[in-house]
Amino acid sequence: MAVSHISKQFLKRFSRHFKTFINGKYISGIVRTYCTRTDNSFDLIVVGGGSGGLACAKEAASFGKKVAVLDFVSPSTQGVKWGLGGTCVNVGCIPKKLMHQAALLGQAIKDAKSFGWNIPETSFSWEVMAANVQSHVKSLNWGHRVQLKDKDVTYFNAKGSFLDNKTLEAVNAKGQKKILKGDQFVIAVGGRPTIPNIPGALDYSITSDDLFWLKESPGKTLVVGASYVALECAGFLAGVGLDVTVMVRSIPLRGFDQEMAKLVCTHMEKHGVKFLPKCLPQQLDKITNGQIRVKYTSGVGEKMEDHFNTVLMATGRWPETKALNLHNTSVEIDSSTGKIIGGFNNDLEKSSADNIYAIGDILLNRPELTPVAIRAGKLLARRLFGGSTLQMDYTSIGTTVFTPLEYSCVGISEEEAIHKFGEDSIEEYTVPQRDASQCFTKFICMREGAGKLVGLHYLGPNAGEVMQGFVTAFRAGASMTTVMNTVGIHPTCAEEIVKLNITKRSGEDPQVTGC
Structure with missing residues (x-):
């Protein structure tokens, strides 16, 4: 040359x-x-600019490989778009936690009076909060752009669709097309909220994709659904003083421990959130005063209706596989979920195509959590280009639901433990603080031997901070004996976990009465 x-x-x-x-x-x-390499030929092409995809791309570039990232956000049903960074940064974890914090600060102001603070009358401005949250998110978008440039990763603000296993068509917002060639591909496009097929829902409801970008207060709000997204949104909306109702089709927090889920809802009810159990929306209409009339049926089939300023649909998410044209490749899709099937050739992220991988929410039977996608993406890049053989460990992943009283857990639920091991094989230790709707801790362990832990659940303040260290102990194989032999840090909420000593089977009162 x-x-x-x-x-x-x-x-x-x-x-x-x-x-x-x-x-x-x-x-x-x-x-x-x-x-x-030619300009349009790459060692690795990552489709999706969320946390997992960006982590994978930057890690691959650190090995001196030519890497490209494609990211394109199709507008929500209400026309909302955002920048680089994926769901977590733009319409998920980050804005959610900031708005959750706003709600907690409001509660702290109320509590401060009991600690001697003379608090003047206060008011809340959704407009100020939203502007600051959105400004912070935009700064993160810019930060991701800068990081890709610093790592020499080529960024295409374009939608990618496969022409074959090694060829991708990239189309930008102007409709301009570019053909890209790649030796390896990583699909990390995540998912988007679904809207139920009922009259008026598409026109008159919003999703979490829209909520965090509202410039004005949503006012009286109906949240349809009882997933962690639904309850978190309902919690911070109520926490900043709005009238909030949650419509629950079946059970809250499906997949989580149901005793804990019910306590989460009990606490929310005591703090002003209304629940409509076993109800289904049937129709949404815009009425003359600008409100939305929601017609719904109760659990006994009774027809009812109410009026709201905003209806938030939080009824699930669907992976963004359709636009990828994976039928042009040899990638296998699970028909019931729309997700990519992984695990081929003993690689947990490898699809049925030899050179196409998937990470994050798009991958079948994997925890839909940002840190999981980030770590899986980094480990995958190291295996592809760094000579590593280390696989992602998807077991024993801790998580937190940021409801007004936070719920954190690691391991399995009581229901799953009974199903998996049998009720006679497990033991459950509990410690409620004050009353069970204020703070509650539960350990599930095996009855034999030292009592190996299989599940840990905590409902209380700062649940994510409390649980993080216990997740490490859990992954290291901690037993109930280990926990009981640990001296707590006093006075803390976390110490109640290591003070667990009363089993549910014993029938004794686990109520904490003092130090």
Whole structure:
């Protein structure tokens, strides 16, 4: 290659990797890769610019590979779009936690009076909160762009669809097309909220994709659904002073421990959230005063209706596989969920196509959690380009539901433990604080031996912070004996976990009365 034909970008990369060589790393393969690549040919193409996809792309680039990321946000049903970073950054974890914090601060102001603070009359401005949350999210979008540039990852703000196992068509917002070639592909497009097929729902309801970008208060709100998304949104909306009703079709927090789920709802009810159990929406209409009339049926079939300013549909999510045209590839899709089937050739993220992988919410039977996608993406890049053989461990993943009183857990629920091991094989330890709707802790362990832990559940303040360390102990194989031999830090909520000593089977009162 003549020097005059070497691009500035190549020289920049070569310079960087030559320094790496001086520090004891090889560059021969790296230089050969860059010299033989065309502008539209890549070692790795990541489809999806969420947390998992970005982590995978940046990790792959650190091995000197030519990497591209495609990210394109189709507008929500209400026309809302956002920037690079995926669901977590834009319409999930980050804005949710910020609005949850706003609600907690409101409660803290109320509590402060009991601690001697003379608090003047206060009021809440949705407009101020929303503007600051949205500004913060936009700064994160920009930060991701900068990080990709710093890592020499090529970014396409375009929608990708497969032409075959090694070819992708990228289409930007103007309809301009570009054909990209890749040796390896990682699909990390995540999912989007679903809207039930009922009259008026598509026109008059919003989803979580819209809620965090509302510039004005949603006012009196109906939340349809009882997933963690539904309850978290209902919780912070009520926490900032709005009239909130939750319509529950079957059970709250499906997949979580149901004793804990019911306590979450009990606490929310005591703090002003109304629940409509066993109800189904039938029709949404816009009425003359601008409100939305919701017609619904009760659990006994009675026809009812109410009026709301906003109806938030939180009835589930569906993976974004349809637009990928995976029928042009050999990737197998699970027909019931629309997710990609992984685990081929003993690689947990590998699809049925030899060079196509999937991470995050798009992958079948994997926890739909941001840290899971990030770690899976990094480990995958290390296996593809760094010589690693380490697989992602999807077991014993801790999580937190950020309801007004937070709920955190790791391991399995009581229902699952009974089903898996039998009621006589497990033991359950509990410690409620004050009353069970205020704070509640539950350990589930095996009865034999030292009592290996199989599930830990905590309902109380700062649940995520409390649980993080216990997740590490849980993954290390902690037993009930280990817990009982641990001296707590006093006075804390977390110490109640290591003070567990009364079993449900014993019938004794586990109520905490003092130190």
